[in-house]
Amino acid sequence: MELPTRYEPQATEEAIYKTWLDADCFRSTPDDRPAYCITVPPPNVTGALHLGHALNHTIMDALGRRKRMLGFNTLVLPGTDHAGIATQSVVERQIAGEGISRHDLGREKFVERVWQWKGEYGDRIVRQLQRLGCGYDWHRLRFTMDEPYVDAILTVFERLYDQGYIYLGKRIVNWCPFHRTAISDIEVEHTDENGSLYHIRYPFTDGSGSVTVATTRPETMLGDTAVAVNPGDARYSGLIGKTLALPLVGREIPLIADDFAQPEFGTGAVKVTPAHDPNDFECGLRHDLPQIIVIGEDGAMTEAAGAAYAGLDRDEARKRVLADLEAQGFLVKTEAHAKTVGRCDRCKTVIEPLLSEQWFCRMAGTPMVEKAIADARDERVRFVPGRYRDIYLRWMENLRDWPISRQLWWGHRMPLWRMTDGDPKAQESYVCARDRAQAEAKLGSADVVQVDDVLDTWFSSALWPFATLGWPSESEETKRDLAYYYPTDALFTAQEILYLWVARMIMTGEEFMGDKPFDDVYIHATILDEKGARMSKSAGNGVDPVDLIELYGADATRFALAREAGQRQDIRVKPIREGRQEQVEQARNFANKIWNASRFALMNLEGYEPPAADAPTPTALADRWILSRLDAAAEAVNAGMDSYNLDDAARALYEFFWDDFCDWYIEAAKPRFQGEEAAQAKHVLWFTLERTLRLLHPIMPYITEAIWQNLPGAKERAGVDHLMFAAYPEKGIAARDPRAEADWALVQEVTRAIRTLRAENNLKGAGEAFFAPSDDAARATAGANADIIAFLARAQPLTFAAGPEDGFLAPTRFGDVRVPRPEVSAEEVAQERARIEKDIAKIDKDLAGLNVRLENPQFVASAPAPVVEKARAQASELNEKRAKLEERLKQIG
RNA sequence: GGGCGAAUAGCUCAGUGGUAGAGCGCCUGUCUUACAAACAGGUGGCCGGGGGUUCAAAUCCCUCUUCGCCCACCA
Numbered sequence: 001m002e003l004p005t006r007y008e009p010q011a012t013e014e015a016i017y018k019t020w021l022d023a024d025c026f027r028s029t030p031d032d033r034p035a036y037c038i039t040v041p042p043p044n045v046t047g048a049l050h051l052g053h054a055l056n057h058t059i060m061d062a063l064g065r066r067k068r069m070l071g072f073n074t075l076v077l078p079g080t081d082h083a084g085i086a087t088q089s090v091v092e093r094q095i096a097g098e099g100i101s102r103h104d105l106g107r108e109k110f111v112e113r114v115w116q117w118k119g120e121y122g123d124r125i126v127r128q129l130q131r132l133g134c135g136y137d138w139h140r141l142r143f144t145m146d147e148p149y150v151d152a153i154l155t156v157f158e159r160l161y162d163q164g165y166i167y168l169g170k171r172i173v174n175w176c177p178f179h180r181t182a183i184s185d186i187e188v189e190h191t192d193e194n195g196s197l198y199h200i201r202y203p204f205t206d207g208s209g210s211v212t213v214a215t216t217r218p219e220t221m222l223g224d225t226a227v228a229v230n231p232g233d234a235r236y237s238g239l240i241g242k243t244l245a246l247p248l249v250g251r252e253i254p255l256i257a258d259d260f261a262q263p264e265f266g267t268g269a270v271k272v273t274p275a276h277d278p279n280d281f282e283c284g285l286r287h288d289l290p291q292i293i294v295i296g297e298d299g300a301m302t303e304a305a306g307a308a309y310a311g312l313d314r315d316e317a318r319k320r321v322l323a324d325l326e327a328q329g330f331l332v333k334t335e336a337h338a339k340t341v342g343r344c345d346r347c348k349t350v351i352e353p354l355l356s357e358q359w360f361c362r363m364a365g366t367p368m369v370e371k372a373i374a375d376a377r378d379e380r381v382r383f384v385p386g387r388y389r390d391i392y393l394r395w396m397e398n399l400r401d402w403p404i405s406r407q408l409w410w411g412h413r414m415p416l417w418r419m420t421d422g423d424p425k426a427q428e429s430y431v432c433a434r435d436r437a438q439a440e441a442k443l444g445s446a447d448v449v450q451v452d453d454v455l456d457t458w459f460s461s462a463l464w465p466f467a468t469l470g471w472p473s474e475s476e477e478t479k480r481d482l483a484y485y486y487p488t489d490a491l492f493t494a495q496e497i498l499y500l501w502v503a504r505m506i507m508t509g510e511e512f513m514g515d516k517p518f519d520d521v522y523i524h525a526t527i528l529d530e531k532g533a534r535m536s537k538s539a540g541n542g543v544d545p546v547d548l549i550e551l552y553g554a555d556a557t558r559f560a561l562a563r564e565a566g567q568r569q570d571i572r573v574k575p576i577r578e579g580r581q582e583q584v585e586q587a588r589n590f591a592n593k594i595w596n597a598s599r600f601a602l603m604n605l606e607g608y609e610p611p612a613a614d615a616p617t618p619t620a621l622a623d624r625w626i627l628s629r630l631d632a633a634a635e636a637v638n639a640g641m642d643s644y645n646l647d648d649a650a651r652a653l654y655e656f657f658w659d660d661f662c663d664w665y666i667e668a669a670k671p672r673f674q675g676e677e678a679a680q681a682k683h684v685l686w687f688t689l690e691r692t693l694r695l696l697h698p699i700m701p702y703i704t705e706a707i708w709q710n711l712p713g714a715k716e717r718a719g720v721d722h723l724m725f726a727a728y729p730e731k732g733i734a735a736r737d738p739r740a741e742a743d744w745a746l747v748q749e750v751t752r753a754i755r756t757l758r759a760e761n762n763l764k765g766a767g768e769a770f771f772a773p774s775d776d777a778a779r780a781t782a783g784a785n786a787d788i789i790a791f792l793a794r795a796q797p798l799t800f801a802a803g804p805e806d807g808f809l810a811p812t813r814f815g816d817v818r819v820p821r822p823e824v825s826a827e828e829v830a831q832e833r834a835r836i837e838k839d840i841a842k843i844d845k846d847l848a849g850l851n852v853r854l855e856n857p858q859f860v861a862s863a864p865a866p867v868v869e870k871a872r873a874q875a876s877e878l879n880e881k882r883a884k885l886e887e888r889l890k891q892i893g
Numbered sequence: 894g895g896g897c898g899a900a901u902a903g904c905u906c907a908g909u910g911g912u913a914g915a916g917c918g919c920c921u922g923u924c925u926u927a928c929a930a931a932c933a934g935g936u937g938g939c940c941g942g943g944g945g946u947u948c949a950a951a952u953c954c955c956u957c958u959u960c961g962c963c964c965a966c967c968a
């Protein structure tokens with residue numbers, strides 16, 4: 001077997017993936033097996049895969065692969081998202097580099113450019129997922145702008161519209177002046193910033209004094225249509241109803257009473273700008289106030305702001321207004337004031353609350369929302385970790401209507417039409433129609449126009465679990481797929497899109513499929529940098545998974561992520577420094593260990609034919625022990641995978657493979673391959689390796705496949721061509737053997753004692769060692785394994801006797817170990833004495849602790865008997881050990 | 894302003910009532926016929942602070958501090 005001593009993933013992984021594709025391993029069609037279906041969160045077509053994706057897909061692929069091996073018909077259905085605002089932003093930035101804006105190009109040309117972008121970058125994501133090893137059914141790859149998918153969107157829209165859920169509303173929305181579109185609350189990012197609170201004096205028109213208001217946004221005063229005070233505020237009790245003259249503008253506005261003005265804030269008087277603040281808007285409705293829009297869609301002041309300010313950017317306008325107020329004596333004072341500022345989560349532009357006409361979808365109280373709440377409350381949809389259920393419920397129970405129209409160009413244009421001369425601000429003008437012909441028929445006119453707006457990108461992603469499976473097609477294939485795969489089994493995502501996406505999928509699933517979209521929602525950790533900060537392109541602290549894969553291979557990258565992917569809220573990932581990344585490097589070392597252990601096994605199993613009876617039933621201790629450990633590992637790995645604790649599974653595999661299988665079993669097996677135990681040792685080696693490869697495969701698919709393909713008899717015994725189709729080992733694949741585990745502990749402890757004595761005393765080469773077992777059981781176990789202990793400890797031979805009086809001594813639980821002492825210098829004697837004294841000091845410390853407990857009558861009375869027994873046993877062991885060490889001290893003088 | 898998570902060896906993390914573990918790092922040896930990306934041995938921690946419950950607390954409760962995440966229309 002010609003295998004290099006180092007595992008080189010770069011040389012093999014891509015070729016292996018190709019064999020899987022060529023054999024069409026990942027295709028899923030309904031059959032007699034139970035289904036396991038995941039529709040993957042579609043990455044945006046904005047660019048490349050980031051580490052969060054890598055984690056997300058590692059988890060899904062690992063769990064999907066394991067289910068396939070457990071006999072489920074696994075469908076992991078991939079796709080990409082057109083990602084309206086995000087992709088439009090990217091392309092706008094791109095053309096900005098050419099010195100043009102989307103408005104220079106015009107809608108049609110611009111959308112062409114975005115399609116071009118999608119063509120280039122959509123495939124790139126797919127290639128990167130394949131490089132990561134994802135076993136997805138690429139025949140079913142979906143894109144949110146594919147024709148059948150668009151059909152689903154139109155169908156959903158039509159139904160919601162016909163039921164009266166979709167309406168045109170005039171509201172304050174979050175307006176992004178950069179994108180020139182409305183966005184929803186959850187697309188606004190809040191940051192705490194240092195600002196100022198400005199106190200401005202508004203004089204009464206009758207010259208009887210003034211009222212001072214406090215505001216953080218002085219520029220909006222140009223649109224004020226009232227000042228409000230709390231009706232219970234004694235300071236203003238006689239003044240309500242009087243008229244104020246708005247400084248700079250001169251407009252006469254009333255002083256009104258409204259509960260939303262809080263006496264304790266500022267001066268207790270608040271300026272009311274109904275067109276630019278949600279609270280003021282509500283207040284304006286209550287008092288029937290005019291709504292004056294002074295900031296336009298581009299973030300600049302409008303004509304209504306007055307000639308002096310029109311055309312100024314809002315920041316510039318603020319400065320000008322303040323200067324003018326100051327000059328005219330209206331600015332009373334300015335104080336520092338921390339405030340939260342809303343920014344567009346895509347471009348970080350400060351959001352302008354703006355009064356505008358938008359399309360909304362009704363939420364609160366609708367059956368789909370009620371059902372989506374009930375699904376979580378009754379745990380028909382299970383959240384993992386469970387705490388996210390409460391977070392979800394709290395949000396769902398306070399839902400506001402969903403603004404679904406966006407003033408973007410890249411997206412699904414809303415299927416709403418009106419006659420050209422119809423009132424665009426009246427809902428009655430509109431009909432819902434899929435195309436011009438239908439619109440003309442419905443409106444009874446050929447002179448029709450479609451609304452310019454596109455749908456919120458999350459409107460389309462909300463349909464993902466069923467639209468990707470073909471809904472609303474009535475074809476036999478679709479009906480079969482939906483019946484078989486829906487509801488899907490689990491959804492895997494990060495917490496940031498719990499509301500944006502998860503909640504809405506549950507609602508639409510209930511509304512249009514009459515059932516939840518998935519059983520489980522697993523919210524995995526968010527990737528943070530080493531200091532705990534969010535990774536972002538602008539901060540430059542990102543780690544590119546493609547770099548990690550190129551450095552260390554996909555298996556190592558996957559293992560490193562899986563090993564930390566538990567129920568935690570975040571995972572810290574260090575940067576790549578000087579071409580190294582610690583966490584993935586450790587995983588790469590593990591892969592290399594797997595490679596080399598397997599290489600050793602393959603060398604010893606050349607030409608080997610595993611017996612027909614798959615599972616060995618050996619008699620030798622080492623064999624019984626490793627099989628028992630294998631079974632324990634299988635149990636732990638399955639438990640971890642079943643409970644979304646991939647980290648536990650990864651750790652169990654790591655520890656079993658490295659500590660048990662490599663460090664002890666393989667080492668112990670070396671001499672046995674020559675002796676009379678060779679047959680059973682080889683069988684156990686083959687079996688343990690083969691089953692371990694199966695256990696590892698979901699997390700490290702490439703290296704395990706590479707080895708398995710070379711393992712003699714593996715394919716024949718499993719009856720399949722690829723490891724991914726072999727049965728996944730579960731608890732019970734081998735005999736649990738507590739006796740063997742207890743006996744092996746002796747082998748380990750005696751071995752370690754000899755090793756330590758030899759290492760600490762600088763004894764080179766193989767030498768003698770003595771073991772005086774404390775009882776017959778220890779003698780029997782050690783006797784049967786003397787050769788192995790001697791081999792492992794590089795001690796030759798192991799003699800069952802007290803050994804020479806002047807030998808180095810190590811008391812163990814099973815008896816005394818001695819290693820003969822050659823000529824030593826006074827210095828070396830001093831070193832040995834120091835070590836023994838240190839050991840005794842440690843024993844004394846432990847004994848003191850134990851005695852405190854044992855001498856406490858309450859401990860003896862209250863603690864469970866086994867605990868007391870254990871403490872007594874420990875104390876007596878330590879006393880014994882101490883006595884022996886003391887004796888040894890006297891010996892060396 | 895609410896909600897949540899985290900704080901354990903220099904670093905990254907395990908450890909949910911019985912006197913602390915792993916990997917990396919560091920120190921000593923070793924090219925022992927799978928692996929120096931390795932092997933053997935060792936060093937290293939009043940488990941963030943304070944209180945409480947208990948015979949017994951890293952672990953359960955309260956509180957404080959620090960860091961982070963999510964949510965939030967107080968000018």
